[in-house]
Amino acid sequence: MITDESIQLVKDTARVEDIVGDYVNLRRRGQNMLGLCPFHNEKTPSFNVNPSRNIYKCFGCGEGGDPIKFLMTLEQLTYPDAIRKIAAKYNIQLEEKEVSQEVKEERQEKESLILVNEFAQQWYADQLYNTDEGKSIGLSYFKSRGFRRDVMEKFGLGFAPNSRNGLYKAALASGYKEEQLDKLGLIRNKKDFFWDRVMFTIHNLSGKPIAFAGRILKKDVKAPKYVNSPESEIYHKSDVLYGLHQARGMVRKLDNVYMVEGYTDVISLHQHGIENVVATSGTSLTSGQARLVKRQTENVTLLYDGDKAGIKAALRGVDVLLIEGLNVRVVILPDGEDPDSYMQKVGTTAFEEYLTKKRRDFLFFKADLLLEEAGDDVAARSDAIRSSIATLALVEDPLKRAGYLQQFTGRLGLEESLLVNLVNQAVADRREEVKKEQDREQRRRERNARAENAPGLPPVRPQRPQRPNKKDIPPPPTEDRWAGMQEPGFAGAEPPPAGNDDYAPDWGGMDDGGWAGMQEPGFDDSGGIEIPPPFIDGQVPEMPGKDPLKEALLFTGHTFQEQDLVKILIVHGSKLHDEETNTSIAGFLTANTADILGDFDSEQYRKVAVLVADYVRQHQQGPAPEWYLNHPEENIRQMAVSATLSPHTMSPNWQEKYKVYLRQKHPTENHKLYAENFLRIFRMEKIDRKCKDNIRKIKEYEKGDDHKKLVLHMKLQMKLDEMRKALAAELGTVVLGK
Template sequence: MITEESVREVIDTARIEDVVGDFVNLRRRGQNMIGLCPFHNEKTPSFNVNPSRNIYKCFGCGEGGDPVKFLMTLEQLSFPDAIRWLADRYNLKLEEKEVSQEVRQERQEKESLLLVNDFARKWFEDQLYNTEEGKSIGLSYFKSRGFRRDVMEKFGLGYAPLQRDAFFKAAVAAGYKEEQLEKLGLVRNKRDFFFDRVMFTIHNLGGKPIAFAGRILKKDVKAPKYVNSPETEVYHKSDVLYGLHQARRSVRKLDNVYMVEGYTDVISLHQHGIENVVATSGTSLTPGQARLIKRQTENVTLLYDGDKAGIKAALRGVDVLLVEGLNVRVVILPDGEDPDSYMQSVGTTAFGDYLEKQRQDFLFFKADLLLEEAGNDVAARTDAIRSIGATLALVDDPLKRAGYLQQFSGRLQIEESLLVSLVNQSIADRRKQAQKEQEREARRQQRRGREDQRSAEPKGRGNRTPPPPPAAGEEDQWAGLVEPSWGDEDVPPMPPPELEDLSAEEPPQTLPDLPLLGHSHQEQHLVYLLIRDGHKMYDPEKNMSIAAFLTANVADVLGDFDHELYRKVVSLVTDYVRQHKSGPDANWYLHHPEGAIQELAQTATVSPYTYSPNWKEKYGLHLSQKPPEENQRLAAEIFLRVFRMEKIDRKVKENVLKIKELAVAGEESRLKKFLKLQSRLVEMRKQLASELGTVVITK
């Protein structure tokens, strides 16, 4: 039992930024630090570390505490184990009192799974280094791969002997229970699961052994080349990457991780100085693994064999990485080589040079590969372009996606507008598929809920089922254009009749409501204004808040928003203003029941004011008086005028395409209506330009 004095020394010594930093890539923000929460899936950082108070807090899922609590929650450690972990971390010597056999057995029971795995690791290592069978078979194999003893010990390599009950007998003799051994998949019916194989230990981020992989060395046998531990309470394969425990410091330092397929590739590269490398263990990447990477770095380089199987493996995992917002590059090795063999062949220096020279953006790599395979076949080329568009649709960042679209339109020799349409369609298809899956899952939950209630509730009580899932997102049409009313009305004005009639007969084409596309950056800025300044006064004489002013003047273009979340926030604030005659303050967003809105509020309350990219160059945008945070009325007016100008500009461009289409088709009656709409749009744009005050229009 650890003495109270030792516990207090550990708690006083441990620093939250050090402990969390071993698991999460943290960035400084003012006096605090932020990162992606390791306890739940998120793309926008809401996990905060406060060094001065030595605590952490996630405003997305609510987890919080000190260094000990962090380890207990993340690594599923008991309090004593968390203290021991921290003592090792800071090289502190713990004083422990003698404990009885009963207390020792109770502790072993609580920590059984991790303790048994640690015992297994040590036993496999002992078999490798200290038995004739292990040295002649296992150690000879590892030496033939060029592995040094220190690296082998660092990765926990070992050997499982041919005798089928050797480990079982040793574990039972050491006091471990048979049910614990079976639960971890180490033993089945008193027979060892791993035998006659070299062993690889799989660690969690904290360095604890959580599973094993065994490789057979005999050739021409029907047994699988590799066998792995089954899923257990401490090992979830989809959330683990081999070698990340050993690589994480190098990954964060270099801000890049190399991803390979095999265990030996990781060890070989690590031994030759390339330590920022992990393995997928020969399986396709999972969302959990992608999120695990993103907590360490946003840059991934796929390093795969040069044969067709290696290239297909590279293609297979990228979608998951792109969805998580990672920057993906790829290096394809020469045909017939894997990372280990090529390193051994050319040496460390030449291998490093090859990685630097051959590394390329994955999206361009995929495009070149597919187009090369398609050749001059029109059908194959069409399929290739559609596949590229589907991959581009996975890029969430609007600026990054815009850059890709510009470059790919020239690379593919197609109009950028056509490529945008393909991307939009891919996202819409993906959304529909996700909606179907959500509906199926909701139905399954309803069925399970009804079954549980039948068995748990008394007769006569009605069943309570979960609410139905939200309806699938539909494309919102242009709600109608009106001259902007700069805060004169509390209720958004209705569109003119002639525009309503035109929309009813032939709705002008709009881009679908898609995440982070088109005007999403501007819409984000609008929401940031609402969160930070919506509760402040725009016009004290009329008792009008900033939120009332903004929501009234974007209501007629709300249907043309590109980002679903931002549109939803504006709609919610509009309803709030109608009920309370003012805008909500930041706490309303921070404590909103929807996690996405909470995360948005977290970002908004700490991010500086930034106008949309290119607004300064495009409009000569500037504030002649105070900065936005000190002059909310001026900031809101300037932003709103430019925001509406952007929406109208896009509508003008879309309408021009429609006019050309109708002119070619010779549809005179419809052409006249769209010409009339175009005239009105241009008139509105001119009026806005004359009212832009401190904004200078350069075109």
């Protein structure tokens, strides 16, 4: 332990302009000195050094302190290490208090292991640069990767020859112990562990060599491509990031770190001027590595290969970064490229432009990726959203989480209240799991403590709580965590008065879709609807329980409306629409939606519309419900079952937006008017969306000065406006809202 007198001597001797001047180019301005801040990225100097008071202060980021604080912050040193570094600069001999023999031996052992690794690094470098084997094999390989000599020396590259005892003999001859070589994994059974490989040195944050990685160059051999040093007293791979020692200055200056997978990626990018880059060395990220990064910056950009393995790597281990409160972004390279190869291919400028252009927030990247894979499958989309929400729940900052949630609501088109509940539940589940893990760890420590205190006694097993009698267990509550939530889009709907069975007819026990209460007196609901046979074994399939998220997904985009179109085709498609032309409801609807089939959001509903249109062309009428119920495709049969059980569910958004008032009979008997009104609004929705997309393109072409395309889309906009006006005039019983 350093004595107080020595510490005071260092404080009195150290000059802030000397210490800071080793890292920052300072220029005198009056009594002070000025330079670019090493702690954040700036173009105009705001970093001030005051020699008279022996302090520094950045008026841009707020960092400030004395010479010791400067080294501790910039170099990430402990207080004693900062004192020792300043003492070495001024040739001050430090006095240290007597410490316990155990502590002294441990410190000496670690220092001696570092010295052994320093010898090994120098020996590997000598083999690379000064032997025929090293030059012809190792040096040729590094040169083929385009590595310069100065960069190779900076990262401590070397070569382990084909000899199995070269390092072993050289180390013993230099006075190093076999036991130390074995502890560091440099030898095994008195033979070199690394042989016939190019060598990469792994440094700690202070730049000391703590481990090695060797890459084999021969092909078609039964050996791993890379082998690494085992963990030791000085090397714990979960707390190390390759290249961080060389990168941390630029990481702090640019306030961002790029994470790649391989050693050569780091070296290649570093050589081309992108120095704020580190490697995970092909392993999943750990909490120790995340904390190591956070001490340098809060912004992480994952840079991975464009193949499926690279994308999966981008998803793997990111949770630990989010838990530590880091801002995570992702850049996926073109398929078949890695950072090194793509840099060599396009050059530094194009590579940096690609990183800037393609960088995406990780949470949105993950959500978009999973949703794209899910396609139109509601169950798969539900799972994708739940997985994305579980990741969102890892964001501890409530304000940041709320910001993400707001954007998720817009991107997914779901009710905010639903997503809020899902996120809150995911946060609660995570905290409960963390609590369980802490309890398990506490029990493990207690067991170990008991075993140490009384080694002769068997471990004490915790008493399990006695199970209560089943009769004493109260029934489960009827409400779950979704209690009190309304179906999306039905806010404000009033339930039928109690005891009044005549208020709304029973249509298969399902919601009436907003039609109840809209009829004039004398409404005739005596017709009802029958479920056409046959079903398998004469039984109606049991409908699955409701999932709020899956049901809410039906409301995204135009999927709900497309589903309703299919329901009309199934339930009413075979009925007559026009006696004079003998046109069925199916013929009327498919003929008037043929031009917008390409605008459907749901591929499965578009497919049904196409199949029905083909049927109408062949038979001059629409298929009966039995055709759907007995269709060879399972999903179409399921649609038919759902449609016949809940045939009328007009979109609640339509009800609110267009103020639908049905003034005649119920749609069961008034299928013609129902189909006509539905079609007009359905087309209006599609045209509205086309208008919005077209207006966005017009704005883009106005900015891009593309006159030809601008004129084309302005003409298209005029036609779309005419179609909207015509539909509005035809809606009749539908009053357009503002």
